[in-house]
Amino acid sequence: MTTMKQIAKELGVSVSSVSLVLNNRDHGRIKPAKAKQIRQTAERLGYQPNPLARSLRTSKTGLLGFISEDVATTPFAGGIIQGAQDAARASGYIMLTVNAKGAAEEEEDVAALRRYGVDGFLYAKMYNRVTTIPDYLRGSPIVLVDATDADGVSPSVEPDEYLIGVDATNALIRAGAKRIAYIGCQDPLIAQRERSRGYRQALKDAGIPILDSMMIKVGDNERALRDVERLFDDEHPDGFFCFNDARAWYVYESAARRGLTVGRDISVVGVDNHLVLAQTMTPRLSTVALPHYEMGYWAVSQLVSNIRHEHINMNDMPETLASLPPLGGPYPAKIHCPLIYKESLVGGETD
Amino acid sequence: MTTMKQIAKELGVSVSSVSLVLNNRDHGRIKPAKAKQIRQTAERLGYQPNPLARSLRTSKTGLLGFISEDVATTPFAGGIIQGAQDAARASGYIMLTVNAKGAAEEEEDVAALRRYGVDGFLYAKMYNRVTTIPDYLRGSPIVLVDATDADGVSPSVEPDEYLIGVDATNALIRAGAKRIAYIGCQDPLIAQRERSRGYRQALKDAGIPILDSMMIKVGDNERALRDVERLFDDEHPDGFFCFNDARAWYVYESAARRGLTVGRDISVVGVDNHLVLAQTMTPRLSTVALPHYEMGYWAVSQLVSNIRHEHINMNDMPETLASLPPLGGPYPAKIHCPLIYKESLVGGETD
DNA sequence: GTGAAAGCGCTAACAG
DNA sequence: CTGTTAGCGCTTTCAC
Numbered sequence: 001m002t003t004m005k006q007i008a009k010e011l012g013v014s015v016s017s018v019s020l021v022l023n024n025r026d027h028g029r030i031k032p033a034k035a036k037q038i039r040q041t042a043e044r045l046g047y048q049p050n051p052l053a054r055s056l057r058t059s060k061t062g063l064l065g066f067i068s069e070d071v072a073t074t075p076f077a078g079g080i081i082q083g084a085q086d087a088a089r090a091s092g093y094i095m096l097t098v099n100a101k102g103a104a105e106e107e108e109d110v111a112a113l114r115r116y117g118v119d120g121f122l123y124a125k126m127y128n129r130v131t132t133i134p135d136y137l138r139g140s141p142i143v144l145v146d147a148t149d150a151d152g153v154s155p156s157v158e159p160d161e162y163l164i165g166v167d168a169t170n171a172l173i174r175a176g177a178k179r180i181a182y183i184g185c186q187d188p189l190i191a192q193r194e195r196s197r198g199y200r201q202a203l204k205d206a207g208i209p210i211l212d213s214m215m216i217k218v219g220d221n222e223r224a225l226r227d228v229e230r231l232f233d234d235e236h237p238d239g240f241f242c243f244n245d246a247r248a249w250y251v252y253e254s255a256a257r258r259g260l261t262v263g264r265d266i267s268v269v270g271v272d273n274h275l276v277l278a279q280t281m282t283p284r285l286s287t288v289a290l291p292h293y294e295m296g297y298w299a300v301s302q303l304v305s306n307i308r309h310e311h312i313n314m315n316d317m318p319e320t321l322a323s324l325p326p327l328g329g330p331y332p333a334k335i336h337c338p339l340i341y342k343e344s345l346v347g348g349e350t351d
Numbered sequence: 352m353t354t355m356k357q358i359a360k361e362l363g364v365s366v367s368s369v370s371l372v373l374n375n376r377d378h379g380r381i382k383p384a385k386a387k388q389i390r391q392t393a394e395r396l397g398y399q400p401n402p403l404a405r406s407l408r409t410s411k412t413g414l415l416g417f418i419s420e421d422v423a424t425t426p427f428a429g430g431i432i433q434g435a436q437d438a439a440r441a442s443g444y445i446m447l448t449v450n451a452k453g454a455a456e457e458e459e460d461v462a463a464l465r466r467y468g469v470d471g472f473l474y475a476k477m478y479n480r481v482t483t484i485p486d487y488l489r490g491s492p493i494v495l496v497d498a499t500d501a502d503g504v505s506p507s508v509e510p511d512e513y514l515i516g517v518d519a520t521n522a523l524i525r526a527g528a529k530r531i532a533y534i535g536c537q538d539p540l541i542a543q544r545e546r547s548r549g550y551r552q553a554l555k556d557a558g559i560p561i562l563d564s565m566m567i568k569v570g571d572n573e574r575a576l577r578d579v580e581r582l583f584d585d586e587h588p589d590g591f592f593c594f595n596d597a598r599a600w601y602v603y604e605s606a607a608r609r610g611l612t613v614g615r616d617i618s619v620v621g622v623d624n625h626l627v628l629a630q631t632m633t634p635r636l637s638t639v640a641l642p643h644y645e646m647g648y649w650a651v652s653q654l655v656s657n658i659r660h661e662h663i664n665m666n667d668m669p670e671t672l673a674s675l676p677p678l679g680g681p682y683p684a685k686i687h688c689p690l691i692y693k694e695s696l697v698g699g700e701t702d
Numbered sequence: 703g704t705g706a707a708a709g710c711g712c713t714a715a716c717a718g
Numbered sequence: 719c720t721g722t723t724a725g726c727g728c729t730t731t732c733a734c
Binding site for chain 2: 048049050051052053055056061063071074075077078081082085089094095096097098099105108109111112113114115116117252253256257259
């Protein structure tokens with residue numbers, strides 16, 4: 001690792017000159033010729049700044065703390081982390097990731113991150129939930145990911161669950177389905193509430209009557225399968241909007257047992273919380289993807305812009321992200337991430 | 352953040368004394384009374400060492416670089432990361448995670464990690480694969496995760512795929528299955544090779560004839576479903592060892608179409624590369640879990656022990672890990688992680 | 703036993 | 719324009 005000192009010595013100049021030049025703070029301070037020289041030898045020697053030494057003076061480390069839960073057990077985490085990491089790289093930051101199993105462990109981890117002088121925190125949940133920012137996290141720049149701040153003061157990034165409901169239902173309508181069922185989940189999740197609201201709205205807009213008997217909430221078990229089977233037999237739906245892959249699975253199983261084929265006899269749209277069905281069964285299954293990658297990307301962009309008190313530069317964004325609506329201000333409280341659609345063959349031919 | 356300086360000032364002693372005491376290097380150098388005083392005020396002021404400042408002198412940062420690929424698209428990543436992180440925490444390290452999309456990006460990321468002075472690297476693949484360590488990574492302590500070093504010189508941590516094959520097949524035999532099929536994958540993966548080897552061995556040991564017609568390799572598509580259906584109709588198997596969840600799905604679909612119920616009419620064991628089926632269908636589906644968490648944990652333990660030239664302290668391990676065989680030496684070339692079994696109700700009652 | 707001093711690599715104020 | 723100086727928080731050598 002070459003240091004500024006070495007460059008200075010090599011050229012017989014002072015370290016401060018080198019520092020000024022290499023930080024591009026030499027406008028009208030260092031003679032251009034000398035500056036050029038410095039830059040060249042820096043290049044030649046393969047100089048790389050030592051961010052840790054720098055941070056000792058500036059107390060800016062270029063480190064971002066990513067705090068999550070359940071990374072181990074959910075397939076969503078990867079997308080968020082990846083998006084966050086890509087955005088971090090694009091802004092010259094590096095992520096320190098910790099995953100805590102409880103509040104105590106989390107507090108410890110946050111303390112560790114603090115010791116390493118992270119410039120800000122990402123606080124990620126694995127599904128959208130109203131969340132209170134713990135005391136030990138206050139006072140630092142922070143952005144919530146896939147979570148809603150209970151106090152409504154911290155910026156947060158969340159998927160637009162309502163839009164998922166509307167669009168998924170519209171996809172089924174467009175595919176010609178007349179009797180559209182909603183297979184929801186039993187937990188009182190924001191996603192459950194908003195998606196079913198979207199479902200109702202889409203039906204209403206299309207002039208299709210909303211029947212309670214077509215909306216069921218099921219868990220993850222044998223009982224759920226029986227409930228779906230009963231819905232099949234009682235209501236004979238020809239379109240299914242499934243809260244997630246697990247629910248889509250029950251529909252597949254029920255259909256298979258009745259000699260029905262998805263994509264021919266019935267249409268199914270699922271939200272791809274999980275991956276198996278989408279991977280194996282496309283194009284027979286249509287999926288609406290939650291914008292995990294996008295949430296991660298936006299969250300970091302937001303965090304960095306808050307740290308630096310700058311606006312987000314849309315030109316640096318990957319294509320899918322650059323088309324998002326620009327942020328409302330330097331500290332928007334909430335960004336809704338748009339949806340991603342995959343393989344929209346709903347009710348198309350089977351082979 | 353209180354500093355050593357503050358403590359020193361408060362007590363009217365020198366910073367070096369504080370440093371010695373707080374690093375427990377004061378044996379016979381600092382008077383015990385004074386040492387105690389120092390420790391107390393450190394405690395009282397909530398002193399936390401600044402690892403970055405320390406690293407400037409020691410060139411040890413307590414940072415570990417975690418390099419991976421495909422974090423975004425595989426559900427395995429979470430487990431590995433979680434295990435790695437838990438082990439890191441237990442040893443007082445923190446992980447810097449980067450996920451690169453190509454060799455060029457990876458090299459950049461490694462350079463960034465080097466600038467931050469990571470003490471070592473974890474190089475993780477998302478399925479077991481023979482891997483060459485790139486030049487830009489040489490020279491630092493490194494451990495491969497879910498990968499095999501092509502040169503056989505770097506330590507690596509991998510699952511025991513052969514054992515998976517043996518045990519999964521034995522589970523089916525124990526459940527009373529007589530005609531056991533193997534639904535493999537088409538890619539020439541280590542996992543595919545070793546699992547099928549284990550399958551053959553288990554059948555051989557049980558005196559069951561090995562039939563080529565009972566072993567098929569399928570992809571991820573409609574064609575795969577047809578192949579499985581043909582197997583059903585031609586061979587009428589009563590037990591299925593599935594390479595992964597996706598393959599198990601084809602078995603479920605085929606069975607449902609034939610009026611067969613898994614757990615009553617046929618037995619299925621899958622390797623839970625993915626999660627959906629395991630989550631929704633247990634206890635009807637038996638799964639063998641790959642030891643992702645364990646691999647992450649062991650890899651970091653190994654890396655840290657290499658960095659510090661120490662042996663791994665088994666007492667610090669979580670219970671499931673402490674029962675593993677101890678490592679062969681300070682620099683073992685290869686650790687095989689044991690398997691985890693879930694819900695072993697193969698061919699049990701359906702409800 | 704203890705403190706003074708140097709230095710890790712860098713930035714920033716200030717003097718020239 | 720440029721160099722000197724000081725100092726971020728810590729470790730380590732070396733006098734006392």
